[in-house]
Amino acid sequence: MTTILFQIENGVATLTLNRPDRLNSFNTDMHAELKDALKQVQDPANKVRCLLITGAGRGFCAGQDLSDRAVAPGNDTPDLGESIDKRYNPLIRTLRALEMPVICAVNGVAAGAGANLAFACDIVLAARSASFIQAFCKIGLVPDSGGTWTLPRLVGQARAVALSMLGDKVSAEQAEAWGMIWKCVDDDQLQAEAAKLAAQLATQPTKGLALIKRALAASSTNTLDQQLDLERDLQRLAGRTRDYQEGVAAFMEKRVPTFQGM
Template identity: 50%
Template sequence: MSNNSILLKIENKIAFITLNRPEVFNSFNREMALTLQDTLEVCEKDDEVRAIVLTGSGKAFCAGQDLKEVTSPELNPGFKKILEEHYNPIILRIRNIEKPIIAAVNGVAAGAGANIALACDIVVANQKAHFIQAFSLIGLIPDSAGTFFLPRLIGFQKATALAMLGNKISAEEAERLGMIYKFVPSEEFEETTHRIALKLANMPTKALGLIKKTFNQSLTNSLEEQLALESKHQIEAAGTEDYAEGVAAFIEKRTPNFKGK
């Protein structure tokens, strides 16, 4: 599946989604935002897909909103529509898909682009990549769940400073702050991303989805609520075919062959 703004390739149980407007650093217009939602839905429903990689074409991961669209009298959908119909549904899809999603940040990730990456389960960044909460530099506030995830990832004080000052953060600094999983040298970026995705695609997918659901609710649950949720989801995980295979493989001292069921 592909169109002018989003590319999709599925191989080895991995869906590779590429933001594909390199001439504008993969910034979002309405077509691209809606197409990304549709593409994520395709990956969610395809049982053959057991891991998703989101990346960008060209030099950038994503520069956020295409400002030419919002400043055009003919094209501007307005911020209400942009947030409620473009970015908010993208963030919710990323968090609610019960499959691991890797953000492979190949270049600059700015504004909504940075926050879409941070909403993914695992962020791997090219050493040349940068992250920028660019909103305040044009008189806006962070959206796309930036005010939700960033303080939880790096702490309230640091997140506030980055949001207000709009500082550019290197991939190395982002890892040090706990903003991302890891940065890798440019020459190892693609291989490292593929290796992580392939590992996830061959793991017990149901369990990974339950980990994601449980972590999502931990953001608002009390301790008592979270313990009850862990019990519920652990019982569910213990009833899967992959759990039975994992235990059998452990006892038989062999590599498990998980089916994602």
């Protein structure tokens, strides 16, 4: 791999976007390597129970690399929809569907698809110097990578519209105050905080956490009755896991549980 760094250790897969000279912007090679890495994350043989995504250098991800030949304007009008359909949409769908927690450590600017990649993760930490920008309007485009879906749910319709149409920069501290992210931390503490959180989640009841993701994802479109039925069905599945048995046993025996993620 040349555009990302990837390792699996103690149940945590760490994926680092690694084009620092281009602020880790996306190109076709990075999309291909991300796809391969996520296949490894999903492979049961690798026993991954938490995914951590971050960036190398001074930026997290500046979105699409406009110099990439697959999308760069030329004599012919480019079909950006094809790029989204083949690359961005599968990436976001895969992240949202992963049956494990996904943490994002935003170490610098997250612009365009880079910002929406972060928002597709379950828990987002950001360095105090980081920022988020819906930069699409600056070049006449529409927010993609799920941005028009996640932003209104994170910050409300009024702020989502203004951020999308004005392309204003949102600081990490403001993002935390608005509920865009989970937490803003000092720059020199970001990676340690993210690694600590990933290590913690990798020891938790992974199947139960995956069911929590399913329930929360469905809640935005379900009626209350539908959501109550879904909670019933998912609780039935959770109650059949070994981790539930271990959790109850540990509680009764007044000891720390040892979850296996199954």
